[in-house]
Amino acid sequence: MMTKPFGKSGDVSELVSSLGWLEEDGSSQDGDESPEMRGRHGLTVGGRIHSCTELGSEDMEEEEEEDEEEIGPNGENAPKRRGPKKKKMTKARQERFRARRVKANARERSRMHGLNDALDNLRRVMPCYSKTQKLSKIETLRLARNYIWALSEVLESGQSPESHGFVEMLCKGLSQPTSNLVAGCLQLGPSPMILNKLEDKCGGPGVGGVVAGHPLSYPSPGLPSPPYGSLEASHLLHMKGFKGPVYDNPSPNECSSGTPPYDGPLTPPLSISGNFALKQELSPHESERNYTPHTSHHAHYLSSHHYPTSTTGSLPGGPQGHPLFQASRYELPLDVAFDSFAPSHLVASQMGTI
DNA sequence: TAGGCCATCTGGTCCT
C-alpha cells in the first residue's frame, strides 16, 4: 500500500531503488531488530513488496528507459526534458541505494535515541520524576516549559515554590493526569475547604499523605502523596537559594548514543544539583544503546513504560487527585514512591539540612 | 474498539 508517491513526479526510478529492501530490512538491518519489530515491519514490507514485485527489477529498468522517451499528445517527440538525465538504475546502483538507506535508517534510529535520551534527562530534572511512571514526550516538554516559567516567577516575584500559584503554573496546559501527578509530587496542601471535604470523604488526614521520615513531606490529606512521588529535595534547595554542589558526577548529559552530550553550563537556578547525580543511573534506553539488540529495548519499553495519561484509575479508598485540578482519578504504581522518594531522601541526608 | 503514544522506515531538503 503506497500512501505516498515516490518522488515529486511519481516516477518509478525511486520505486525501483527500493527493490530488494526486504532482504535487508526484513532481516535486521543492523542486527538490532527484534523479531517483534521484524514482524511488525514485515507487514509493511509485505505491502510494499507487493507493489514492487509486480514490476520486477528488469521490468522497472525497462520502464524507466521508456519513460525517458517522452511522447507528445500527437505522437511527435516532445522536447527533451530539462535537468540532469536520470541515471539508469542498475543493480549496482540499487545496492548502493539500499546500503545508503540502511545506513540512513541506522543513523536516524540513533538520532532518535539521542533525542529520547535527552528527553529522559529532561524528565529527570522535572519536579516529578519516576523511572516507571514516565511522562510522555509532549507532557515532558510542556512541563519543562512551565517549570522554567514558574521558576522565573519565583526569581522575579519572589513567589513561593510551595504556593498554589506555583503548582498552577507548572500544570498549565498539562493533561489532567499529569497535572495530578505534578500536584501530587509537589505535595501541595489543598485549601482548608477542600481539605475538609476530603477529610470527610477519605477518612481524615493521612490518607495517602505523608510518608514517615520523608524530610520534604507534609501532610496533604487530599493528595496522592508518596506513593505518588515527591518534589525533589534538590529542587527545593535550589528554589530556596541553595548553591552547594551535591553531586559527584557533574555531567548529567552523558549519552551513549550518537548525539554528543551537551557540555554547556546548566543555567542557574535550573542546575538542579543532586538530581543529576542521584538519578544518574542509566535508563533502560541508555544501558541498552549502542547497540544491543532491540529485542530487549523494545521488550522493556513495552513491558515497563507507563504513561500517566493512560494509567488513570482509582486509588482504593484514597484520594482521587488534586482538588486544584478537578481530581481525576489517578493511580501510580507503588514503586514511584521509591523512585522519587529515595533521591530526595538521599539528598536531604547528604545535606543534613532538612 | 478507539485513542494515545511510541519506534521505525522513508523520502525530501538543506548543508558540507
Next chain:
DNA sequence: AGGACCAGATGGCCTA
C-alpha cells in the same frame, strides 16, 4: 556523495 534534520506513514502496545 553523504550526513543531519524533518515530517508523514505505518503498525504495535496499552488502557479506558
